[in-house]
Amino acid sequence: MRNRLLGAFAGMLAAFTASVASAAPLEIQFWHPSLGPLDDALKQQVASFNDSQTAYKIVSSGRGTYDETFNAAIAGFRANKHPHLLVVIGQGTQSMLLSGSVYPVQDLLTAEGHKVDWNGYLQPVLNYYRTKEGKLLSLPFSVSTPILWYNKDAFAKAGLTRAPVTLDELGEYAGKLRAAGYECGYTSGWQQWVHVDNYSVIHDLPIATKYNGLDGLDATFVYNKTAVVKNMARLQSWAADGRYVYSGRQGSSATPAFTSGRCAMMTHSSAVFSSLQAGAKFAFGAAPLPYEAGATPRNSLIGGGSLWVLKGHKPEEYKGVAAFLAHLSSPDQQAKWHKDTGYVPLTTAAYEKVKAEGYYEKNPQQEVAIKQIQRGTPTLNTMTVRLGNANQYVAALEEEMEAVWANKKTAQEAMDDAVRRGNEILRRFERQRGN
Amino acid sequence: MIKRVNFAKHKPLAFLLLAPQMLILTMFVFWPAAQALVQAFMVSDPFGVRSTFVWFDNFKEILSSPEYFNSIYRTAIFSTGTTVSAVFFGLLFAVLVDRVARGKTAYKLLVIWPYAVAPVVAGVLWLFLFHPLYGAIAFMLKQGFNVAWNPLLDGGDAMLLVIVAASWKQVSYNFVFFLAALQGIPRSLIEAAAIDGAGPVRRFVSIVLPLISPTTFFLLVINIVYAFFDTFGIIHALTQGGPGGATDILVYKVYADGFLGLDLGLSSAQSVILMIVVIGLTVVQFRYLERRVKYAD
Numbered sequence: 165m166r167n168r169l170l171g172a173f174a175g176m177l178a179a180f181t182a183s184v185a186s187a188a189p190l191e192i193q194f195w196h197p198s199l200g201p202l203d204d205a206l207k208q209q210v211a212s213f214n215d216s217q218t219a220y221k222i223v224s225s226g227r228g229t230y231d232e233t234f235n236a237a238i239a240g241f242r243a244n245k246h247p248h249l250l251v252v253i254g255q256g257t258q259s260m261l262l263s264g265s266v267y268p269v270q271d272l273l274t275a276e277g278h279k280v281d282w283n284g285y286l287q288p289v290l291n292y293y294r295t296k297e298g299k300l301l302s303l304p305f306s307v308s309t310p311i312l313w314y315n316k317d318a319f320a321k322a323g324l325t326r327a328p329v330t331l332d333e334l335g336e337y338a339g340k341l342r343a344a345g346y347e348c349g350y351t352s353g354w355q356q357w358v359h360v361d362n363y364s365v366i367h368d369l370p371i372a373t374k375y376n377g378l379d380g381l382d383a384t385f386v387y388n389k390t391a392v393v394k395n396m397a398r399l400q401s402w403a404a405d406g407r408y409v410y411s412g413r414q415g416s417s418a419t420p421a422f423t424s425g426r427c428a429m430m431t432h433s434s435a436v437f438s439s440l441q442a443g444a445k446f447a448f449g450a451a452p453l454p455y456e457a458g459a460t461p462r463n464s465l466i467g468g469g470s471l472w473v474l475k476g477h478k479p480e481e482y483k484g485v486a487a488f489l490a491h492l493s494s495p496d497q498q499a500k501w502h503k504d505t506g507y508v509p510l511t512t513a514a515y516e517k518v519k520a521e522g523y524y525e526k527n528p529q530q531e532v533a534i535k536q537i538q539r540g541t542p543t544l545n546t547m548t549v550r551l552g553n554a555n556q557y558v559a560a561l562e563e564e565m566e567a568v569w570a571n572k573k574t575a576q577e578a579m580d581d582a583v584r585r586g587n588e589i590l591r592r593f594e595r596q597r598g599n
Numbered sequence: 600m601i602k603r604v605n606f607a608k609h610k611p612l613a614f615l616l617l618a619p620q621m622l623i624l625t626m627f628v629f630w631p632a633a634q635a636l637v638q639a640f641m642v643s644d645p646f647g648v649r650s651t652f653v654w655f656d657n658f659k660e661i662l663s664s665p666e667y668f669n670s671i672y673r674t675a676i677f678s679t680g681t682t683v684s685a686v687f688f689g690l691l692f693a694v695l696v697d698r699v700a701r702g703k704t705a706y707k708l709l710v711i712w713p714y715a716v717a718p719v720v721a722g723v724l725w726l727f728l729f730h731p732l733y734g735a736i737a738f739m740l741k742q743g744f745n746v747a748w749n750p751l752l753d754g755g756d757a758m759l760l761v762i763v764a765a766s767w768k769q770v771s772y773n774f775v776f777f778l779a780a781l782q783g784i785p786r787s788l789i790e791a792a793a794i795d796g797a798g799p800v801r802r803f804v805s806i807v808l809p810l811i812s813p814t815t816f817f818l819l820v821i822n823i824v825y826a827f828f829d830t831f832g833i834i835h836a837l838t839q840g841g842p843g844g845a846t847d848i849l850v851y852k853v854y855a856d857g858f859l860g861l862d863l864g865l866s867s868a869q870s871v872i873l874m875i876v877v878i879g880l881t882v883v884q885f886r887y888l889e890r891r892v893k894y895a896d
Contacts, residue, residue, distance in 0.1 A: 231858070231859050234861075235858060235861075238645050238646060238861070241646050241647075242646070242647055259645060259861065262644040262645065262646060262648065262649075263645075263646045263648065264646070264648050265646075348732060351732075409731075409732060410751055410752060411730075411732055411751070412730070412751055413839055413841065417726075417730065417732075420730075420732075420733050421732040421733060424732070424733045426732050426733060427732065553860060553861075553862065555855075555859045555860050555861070556855075556856065556859075556860040556862070559839070559840070559855065559859075559860075562841070563840070563841055563842075563843050563844050563847075564843070566751075566752060566841050566842040566843045567842075567843040569752055569842075570752040570753070570754075570842060570843060572843060585666070588664075592642075592660075592862065592865070595642045595651070595653075596642055596643060596644045596645075596649075596862065596864075597644060597649065598644075598649040598651060
C-alpha cells in the first residue's frame with residue numbers, strides 16, 4: 165500500500181518535471197475581426213506559423229465586425245488585458261495612435277533583428293500606414309482597393325466588347341445596359357470610399373488640407389471645392405434616370421445587387437472576388453475604376469485592416485510577435501493569402517511569384533487591383549487619409565450623399581453640408597486628444 | 600383606493616430581503632447611469648487616457664446641431680408609431696385567439712414566435728425581404744401593386760419599415776399579456792351583457808376594455824420605453840439612421856456616437872437627455888393616464 169502511494173507520487177513528480185522541461189510555447193494573443201468566408205484562410209496562416217516552430221503559439225480570436233473588435237480592444241486596454249496583436253481598419257489609424265500603447269511595427273522588427281527590405285514592398289500599400297517621416301506603424305493585413313466589376317453576359321447582350329475607361333463612358337454603358345433589359349446599369353459598394361476618397365486620390369485632388377491630415381490634426385475637409393462636386397452631380401443625373409441605382413451604405417448590400425444579375429456593373433472592393441465567384445451565375449470581369457476623360461490617373465487609395473503591435477507585454481513575447489510578422493510577410497504566405505482572399509499582396513516578390521505561376525492568366529480579375537495601386541507616382545495627396553473619428557464623418561457624408569440620390573439637395577449643397585459636419589467632427593477629435 | 604402595505608414592524612427584515620435586488624440594480628443600473636452622468640461633462644479619448652472636464656460643452660454642442668432636432672422629431676414619429684401599432688396588433692391578435700375555438704395553442708405559438716428571434720437577425724431578414732433591388736416583398740409590391748418601394752432613398756418608406764420591424768417583435772410580447780388579461784375577465788359579466796342585448800362591439804368597449812385597462816397601461820409604458828431604448832439594433836441592421844437622417848432616432852445616435860464613433864462624452868450627454876425625456880414621459884403617464892385606469896379592488 166505504502167509503496168504504491170509512493171510510486172504514484174514519484175510518477176506525478178516525474179510528469180511535473182517533464183512538463184517544466186519541455187516548456188509550453190509562449191502564447192501570443194491575436195485579435196481580429198471575423199472575415200466571413202475568408203476566415204479559413206486566416207486560420208491556415210496562423211496554423212502554418214504555429215506548426216513551423218515550437219517556441220510560440222499564436223492564439224487567434226475573432227471578435228465580430230471591425231467596430232466590435234476595436235470596442236473589445238478598448239475594454240481590454242482599460243482592464244490592461246489587451247492582446248499583443250490587433251487588427252484595426254485603416255481609417256482607425258488616427259484613433260489607434262490615441263491609445264499611447266502603439267509599438268510601431270518597423271521599430272519592433274528592427275529591435276528584434278529582422279532585416280526587412282522595405283523597398284521590396286508595394287509602396288502605395290505601405291504609404292497608407294506610414295507616418296509622415298515614412299515609418300511604418302502597422303503591418304498591412306486585409307488590404308484591398310475598389311475596382312469596377314462587370315457582368316460579361318450582360319455586356320454581350322448589350323453589344324459591349326470592353327470595360328468602360330472614363331466616367332462618361334460608364335454612364336453611356338449604363339444606359340445601353342438598361343436598354344438591353346437590365347433595370348440597374350451601375351451600382352456601388354462603399355460609395356464614399358469610391359466616389360469621394362478614390363475619386364480625389366486618382367485625380368490627385370486633396371480630400372482635406374494638410375495632405376489629408378497626415379501633417380496635423382487641424383486639417384479641414386475641402387472636397388466641396390474640388391471636382392468631387394461635379395462627380396456627385398453627374399451621379400445624381402444618372403440616379404434620376406436609373407442608370408445608377410443606390411444599393412445601400414457600406415459594402416454588403418451592393419454585392420447581392422450584382423450577383424443577382426440586377427445591376428450589370430458595380431464598383432466595389434477587389435476583395436469581393438471570392439463572394440462573386442461563389443454567388444454569380446454569369447461570367448464577370450474586372451477593370452480599373454473609371455476616371456475623368458483626359459486625366460492622367462494616379463494610384464487608387466487602398467483600405468482595409470492592418471496589424472498593430474501593442475505595448476505592455478513581456479520582452480520575450482515580442483520576439484514571437486516579430487517572428488510571426490516576418491512569417492506573414494514571406495512570399496509563400498503572401499502569395500497564398502492573396503489567392504485565397506483577393507486581398508492585395510504586400511511584396512513584389514509575392515506578386516512576381518503568383519504571376520510566374522500563370523495565375524493571372526486564369527484569374528485576370530485578381531491582377532487589376534495590384535496594377536491600379538501601382539499606377540503613376542504617388543503624391544502627398546494620394547498617400548493616405550489620416551483623419552480622426554472616421555466612422556462619424558463617413559456616416560455624415562453618406563447621409564448627405566443619400567440626400568443627393570433622393571434629389572433632396574443639389575450636389576453642391578450636400579457636399580457643403582457634409583464638409584461642415586465633417587469639420588465639426590474633426591475639431592471634436594482634436595479636443596478628445598486634449599488639444 | 601390604493602392599499603399600502605406597512606413594513607414598519609419588520610424594517611430590518613424588509614431591507615435584508617431587498618438587499619440582493621438592490622445590489623444587482625446598483626451594479627448594473629445605478630452605477631453605469633452615474634458613470635454616464637460623469638462622462639456627459641467630459642471630453643475624453645476612447646481609451647480613457649485623456650479626459651478633460653468641460654462643463655456643459657457637450658450639451659451645448661448637441662443642442663446647437665440641426666441634426667439633433669431632426670432626431671427628436673424622428674423619435675417622436677417612430678416611438679408613437681411603434682407603440683400604437685404594437686399595442687393595437689397585440690390586442691387584436693389576443694382578442695381573435697381568445698375567441699377561436701380550435702387550435703388555440705397553435706395560434707398562440709405562432710404569434711409568440713417572433714419574440715424568440717434576435718433583433719439583429721430580424722433586422723437583416725427584414726432588410727433582405729424589403730431591399731428595393733433584390734427583396735422578395737419589394738418585388739411583389741412593384742409587380743403586384745405598382746408601388747415604387749425604396750426605403751434606401753425614401754425617408755417615409757424607411758420609417759415605415761423600421762416601425763413595422765420594431766413593432767413586429769413587440770406584438771408577441773403584448774399578445775401574451777393581453778391574452779392573459781382577457782382570460783382573467785369573468786365569463787359571467789360578458790354573458791350578462793349578452794343577455795341584456797349587447798353586441799360583441801358593445802361588450803368589448805364597455806366591459807372588456809375597462810377591465811383590461813391596467814394591462815393596457817402597463818404595456819403602453821413598457822412599449823414606449825422599448826421604442827426609446829431598445830431599438831438601436833434594428834435601426835443599425837436596417838437603415839443606420841438613413842436615408843439622410845430619416846430614421847436617425849435618439850437612441851441610435853447615442854449608440855452610433857458612443858460605440859461606433861467612440862465619442863463617450865457626446866454619447867453620454869445624449870443619453871442623459873434621453874433619460875430625462877423618458878423619466879418625464881413616464882411621470883406624465885402615471886399622473887394623467889393612470890387616473891383612467893381601473894384596478895380591481
